[in-house]
Amino acid sequence: MTRKRLLCIAPDELNATALLADAMHDWEIRSVSSLADAGRELRDNHRYVVGLLMHDRELQRPGEIDAFLRRHSQMQWVGAFRSRDLDNAACRDLVVEHLCDYHTFPVDPVRMAHTLGHAHGWAMLRRRPQAGLAAPDGASPLVGNCDAIVRLRAQIDRVAKVAAPVLIWGESGSGKELTAQAVHAQSDRADGPFVPINCGAISPSLIHSELFGYERGAFTGATKGKAGLIESANGGTLFLDEIGDLPKDMQVNLLRFLQEQTISRVGSTRSIRVDVRVVAASHVQLQKAVASGAFREDLYYRLAVLPVTVPPLRERRDDLPLLAEHFFKLYGDEKSPRLKGFSNRAIEAILEHDWPGNVRELINRVRRALVMSDNRLIMPEDLGLGGGHAQAAPAALDDARMRTERSALRECLDRSGQNVSRAARDLGVSRTTMYRLLSKHGMRT
Numbered sequence: 153m154t155r156k157r158l159l160c161i162a163p164d165e166l167n168a169t170a171l172l173a174d175a176m177h178d179w180e181i182r183s184v185s186s187l188a189d190a191g192r193e194l195r196d197n198h199r200y201v202v203g204l205l206m207h208d209r210e211l212q213r214p215g216e217i218d219a220f221l222r223r224h225s226q227m228q229w230v231g232a233f234r235s236r237d238l239d240n241a242a243c244r245d246l247v248v249e250h251l252c253d254y255h256t257f258p259v260d261p262v263r264m265a266h267t268l269g270h271a272h273g274w275a276m277l278r279r280r281p282q283a284g285l286a287a288p289d290g291a292s293p294l295v296g297n298c299d300a301i302v303r304l305r306a307q308i309d310r311v312a313k314v315a316a317p318v319l320i321w322g323e324s325g326s327g328k329e330l331t332a333q334a335v336h337a338q339s340d341r342a343d344g345p346f347v348p349i350n351c352g353a354i355s356p357s358l359i360h361s362e363l364f365g366y367e368r369g370a371f372t373g374a375t376k377g378k379a380g381l382i383e384s385a386n387g388g389t390l391f392l393d394e395i396g397d398l399p400k401d402m403q404v405n406l407l408r409f410l411q412e413q414t415i416s417r418v419g420s421t422r423s424i425r426v427d428v429r430v431v432a433a434s435h436v437q438l439q440k441a442v443a444s445g446a447f448r449e450d451l452y453y454r455l456a457v458l459p460v461t462v463p464p465l466r467e468r469r470d471d472l473p474l475l476a477e478h479f480f481k482l483y484g485d486e487k488s489p490r491l492k493g494f495s496n497r498a499i500e501a502i503l504e505h506d507w508p509g510n511v512r513e514l515i516n517r518v519r520r521a522l523v524m525s526d527n528r529l530i531m532p533e534d535l536g537l538g539g540g541h542a543q544a545a546p547a548a549l550d551d552a553r554m555r556t557e558r559s560a561l562r563e564c565l566d567r568s569g570q571n572v573s574r575a576a577r578d579l580g581v582s583r584t585t586m587y588r589l590l591s592k593h594g595m596r597t
């Protein structure tokens with residue numbers, strides 16, 4: 153059986169290895185006396201999952217320990233302190249933020265062995281891949297393994313190989329732009345530019361010159377000519393998001409461009425040949441816009457040569473835990489090092505929620521939980537999914553929570569004379585969490 157490994161950071165005179173050896177036969181203990189040595193040991197040896205920090209206040213400054221533990225937050229850390237060290241707020245912050253447990257001197261080796269064994273069990277549980285959480289396909293930016301995503305990836309593979317226009321349909325936040333990027337990245341234009349345009353975000357008076365460019369003197373203020381977005385996508389892919397919002401007169405121009413592959417800048421009659429592949433996207437069913445006369449039928453058929461549908465997140469429920477973990481890691485810099493993952497209740501709440509805002513909503517909720525959570529595991533409330541109300545009106549609940557949080561922060565800071573430590577104590581959060589909350593709300597003291 154492989155022995156468990158413990159990295160112990162303790163002053164030499166404590167002789168930590170001798171202290172613990174009798175009670176920890178099944179462990180290999182490596183003791184170092186400085187954070188620098190510990191850092192080197194962890195860099196050279198990735199098999200440690202548990203660390204023991206025997207704090208000597210004279211030895212290191214809390215700020216350095218904080219930075220060190222932050223860098224190694226994937227491990228489980230246990231501490232041993234003198235009781236009087238814990239009178240110090242900075243030391244208490246270290247315990248709350250980084251440690252899964254602590255003892256006070258004199259250390260009882262048997263109890264410490266038990267604590268470290270428990271920490272090791274936790275660490276191994278976290279390392280074990282969760283059922284159904286296979287790694288995402290490395291070639292695709294789309295995380296997910298459910299049937300709907302596998303089908304979408306297969307569609308992307310097929311359409312990427314040809315040059316015809318693609319029309320992507322999907323609800324808001326479901327991953328249409330990511331799908332367009334994947335089509336571009338897998339096409340033979342991957343080395344060319346990918347130019348995204350949100351047709352609904354450009355004012356109708358500017359859209360013509362933005363798309364097609366203009367010549368010097370074309371209008372007041374045009375002191376020099378400028379290439380438009382279509383020209384700047386030459387050799388690559390033009391992604392026309394929210395194509396349904398394109399004004400009617402621009403639809404004619406776009407159709408002409410798709411037919412002739414040439415453009416004329418505003419203020420010029422000269423035709424410029426442009427080699428661009430068009431990928432368009434819409435969150436509304438364009439056929440309905442065609443039926444109502446808001447969208448040209450001929451343009452629709454030009455764009456929809458290769459239709460691709462991105463399924464809403466509620467139809468990819470099996471991927472929810474994987475996606476949540478993915479964003480937890482992706483935005484991990486924003487979290488407290490103490491935060492290790494999702495509680496079972498949080499995963500249940502994620503699976504039950506309907507995700508009207510799709511993947512973008514999931515990202516927002518996970519990021520918010522990274523900042524909000526004061527526990528070792530994210531709870532449903534941290535995600536704003538605490539109960540039925542959250543499902544009925546997520547945005548309203550979010551707003552209310554933000555407002556309440558802000559006013560509680562303001563009130564406590566005022567009451568404490570802008571003293572962050574005191575305000576944190578009043579609110580029952582650590583100072584680190586307090587600073588995170590202040591930064592989240594853009595508040596300074």
Ligand SMILES: Nc1ncnc2c1ncn2[C@@H]1O[C@H](COP(=O)(O)OP(=O)(O)OP(=O)(O)O)[C@@H](O)[C@H]1O
Nearest residue numbers: 293294295323324325326327328329330435511512
């Ligand atoms: N399967 C996925 N794996 C990883 N990230 C994803 C996935 N789907 C979407 N995302 C991420 O979710 C966010 C929203 O995706 P995207 O912008 O592609 O959606 P959209 O459908 O184009 O949204 P909108 O309709 O609002 O323009 C982005 O940050 C994107 O990277």
